[in-house]
Amino acid sequence: MKRRAFVDLAGKAALLAPFIAGCSINGGLPDNSQQVATPEKRRQYLDSLLKKLCTELGPHPVGSPEYDRAALIVQSEMQMSLPQVFLDAFTFEKWRLNSEPELIVGEQRLETYPGHGASGTPAAGISGVLRKIEDQGGIPYGVFDQASGEMRAYLTLSQYGRAVPRPYYSFGKEIKCLPTFNVGRQDEPVLEEAIEKQTLVTLKALVDFIPDSRTGNVVGSLPGRSKKEILFLAHLDTVYSSPGANDNTASVVAMLMLAHALSGVKPTRTLTFVATTGEEYGKLGALHYAERRRAEGSLGDIEFLVNLDSVTWGPNMKINTADDRLMELIEDIDRDLGLEGTPVRDGRDGFQLDAAPFRESGARAVYVNSTGYSIEYLWHRPEDTPEKVPADCVEIWFRLFEEFTRKLLSA
Incomplete structure (x- = not known):
C-alpha cells in the first residue's frame, strides 16, 4: 500500500x-x-x-x-x-538505507549495520584508520582520515553479540550525526589488531532523509x-x-x-x-x-x-x-x-x-x-x-x- x-x-x-x-x-x-x-x-x-x-x-x-x-x-x-x-x-523526517552496508578491515569484510538516523557515507565510501576515542557517549572507535586526521565515522560494539543497528540517540547524538556503524562483539579482536597495525578501514552506506514522511x-x-x-x-x-x-x-x-x-x-x-x-x-x-x-x-x-x-x-x-x-x-x-x-x-x-x-x-x-x-x-x-x-x-x-x-x- x-x-x-x-x-x-x-x-x-x-x-x-x-x-x-x-x-x-x-x-x-x-x-x-x-x-x-x-x-x-x-x-x-x-x-x-x-x-x-x-x-x-x-x-x-x-x-x-x-x-x-x-x-x-x-x-x-x-x-x-x-x-x-x-x-x-x-x-516526520524519514531515514532510509539505500545500499548494502560495507565494512572492510584490510581485506576482511565484517558484518555491520549502520545506525538509523545517522548520516550515510559518500558513494565511494569512507576510508581511514581506526583509533580508540573517549567521551563520545559510549562509542569506542573512530575512523580517521589519514591525511587530515579528521574523524569521519564512528564504530560501535553490539550490546549482546552480533552486529545490530543502533539509533543515533543511543549515544547522545543528534540526527544526521557522523556515519555510525555497529560491529559484533566477535569482531572486536579484528578491530584491536587494525588499531595496532594501522590497517586501512573502509565503510560504505548510502542513506537519505525524506521530509514530510507519514x-x-x-x-x-x-x-x-x-x-x-x-x-x-x-x-x-x-x-x-x-x-x-x-x-x-x-x-x-x-x-x-x-x-x-x-x-x-x-x-x-x-x-x-x-x-x-x-x-x-x-x-x-x-x-x-x-x-x-x-x-x-x-x-x-x-x-x-x-x-x-x-x-x-x-x-x-x-x-x-x-x-x-x-x-x-x-x-x-x-x-x-x-x-x-x-x-x-x-x-x-x-x-x-x-x-x-x-x-x-x-x-x-x-x-x-x-x-x-x-x-x-x-x-x-x-x-x-x-x-x-x-x-x-x-x-x-x-x-x-x-x-x-x-x-x-x-x-
Missing part, C-alpha cells in the same frame, strides 16, 4: 472507526472476549498475528509501507473489541463510566534489520489480547490501547500522542500507565515502577495465580522509553520488560522471528495483567 493511501485511510478511520467498531447486532458494545477466552485460543491468536505481522510483512520500521500495513492489521483487530479506534497520523499510532479506546483512564502502550515498529517478533510484536499481540478480554462491558475507568510508531527512532509516536493529549487537555486524565516492551525475553516480568503499591499488587497477583517466573523490580521508575513523554500526566506508571531466557541475542537481529517467541511468556503477561487491570477497575 502506498503511503498516501495509508494517510487517506487514516483520516477516514478517525471519522468512521467509532461507528464501524461500535456496531454490533444488539447495538451494544463490541464483545470479542471469547476469541481469547482460553490458553489454547490465545496461543492460536498469537501464532496468527505473528504470522501476519512478522512472517508475511518482515521488518516494519517507521515510515515504511510494511509499517503502514501492520498498522491497518492492528486497527482491524482493535475494531473487533473497542468502540473508538483511529489511526493517529503525523509527519506514519501513525493506532489508538483504540473503551470509554468508561469515568474519564479517569488506564493507558496501555506497546510499540509496533521494528528496526529495519529485523521482523521484531520479540521486540516488540509479541507485546503488541499481548496488549490486543487484553483489549479483547476486557471488551463488551463498560468499565469504571476508560481503557486506552496505543500501538505506537517510531519507538526505535526516538519515541516519535509516543511523543506525538502525548502532545496530542496535552493539546486536548486530557493528559491529566491518565491515572495509570502500563508500557509493554519485549515481554518475551523470559518468564520473569521485569518491572520498572516507583509505585510501591502497584509493585505489591503485581507480586500478590503473581503469587495468587501461581504463575511461572517471578516479577523482578528494576531500580528505575515506570516512565521509560515510550512512557517517558507522559511523565507530566502524573500517572502511576509501570514499564514492563522481561528476563530469564537467554534469547537477548535475537535483539534487533534478522533471526528475531515468530518461532523464536516463547508463547509461555505472553500467557504469563496476559494472565498477570488481565487480573491487574480488573483489580484497578474495581478499586
Whole structure:
C-alpha cells in the first residue's frame, strides 16, 4: 500500500472507526472476549498475528509501507473489541538505507549495520584508520582520515553479540550525526589488531532523509463510566534489520489480547490501547500522542500507565515502577495465580522509553520488560522471528495483567 493511501485511510478511520467498531447486532458494545477466552485460543491468536505481522510483512520500521500495513492489521483487530479506534497520523523526517552496508578491515569484510538516523557515507565510501576515542557517549572507535586526521565515522560494539543497528540517540547524538556503524562483539579482536597495525578501514552506506514522511499510532479506546483512564502502550515498529517478533510484536499481540478480554462491558475507568510508531527512532509516536493529549487537555486524565516492551525475553516480568503499591499488587497477583517466573523490580521508575513523554500526566506508571531466557541475542537481529517467541511468556503477561487491570477497575 502506498503511503498516501495509508494517510487517506487514516483520516477516514478517525471519522468512521467509532461507528464501524461500535456496531454490533444488539447495538451494544463490541464483545470479542471469547476469541481469547482460553490458553489454547490465545496461543492460536498469537501464532496468527505473528504470522501476519512478522512472517508475511518482515521488518516494519517507521515510515515504511510494511509499517503502514501492520498498522491497518492492528486497527482491524482493535475494531473487533473497542468502540473508538483511529489511526493517529503525523509527519516526520524519514531515514532510509539505500545500499548494502560495507565494512572492510584490510581485506576482511565484517558484518555491520549502520545506525538509523545517522548520516550515510559518500558513494565511494569512507576510508581511514581506526583509533580508540573517549567521551563520545559510549562509542569506542573512530575512523580517521589519514591525511587530515579528521574523524569521519564512528564504530560501535553490539550490546549482546552480533552486529545490530543502533539509533543515533543511543549515544547522545543528534540526527544526521557522523556515519555510525555497529560491529559484533566477535569482531572486536579484528578491530584491536587494525588499531595496532594501522590497517586501512573502509565503510560504505548510502542513506537519505525524506521530509514530510507519514506514519501513525493506532489508538483504540473503551470509554468508561469515568474519564479517569488506564493507558496501555506497546510499540509496533521494528528496526529495519529485523521482523521484531520479540521486540516488540509479541507485546503488541499481548496488549490486543487484553483489549479483547476486557471488551463488551463498560468499565469504571476508560481503557486506552496505543500501538505506537517510531519507538526505535526516538519515541516519535509516543511523543506525538502525548502532545496530542496535552493539546486536548486530557493528559491529566491518565491515572495509570502500563508500557509493554519485549515481554518475551523470559518468564520473569521485569518491572520498572516507583509505585510501591502497584509493585505489591503485581507480586500478590503473581503469587495468587501461581504463575511461572517471578516479577523482578528494576531500580528505575515506570516512565521509560515510550512512557517517558507522559511523565507530566502524573500517572502511576509501570514499564514492563522481561528476563530469564537467554534469547537477548535475537535483539534487533534478522533471526528475531515468530518461532523464536516463547508463547509461555505472553500467557504469563496476559494472565498477570488481565487480573491487574480488573483489580484497578474495581478499586
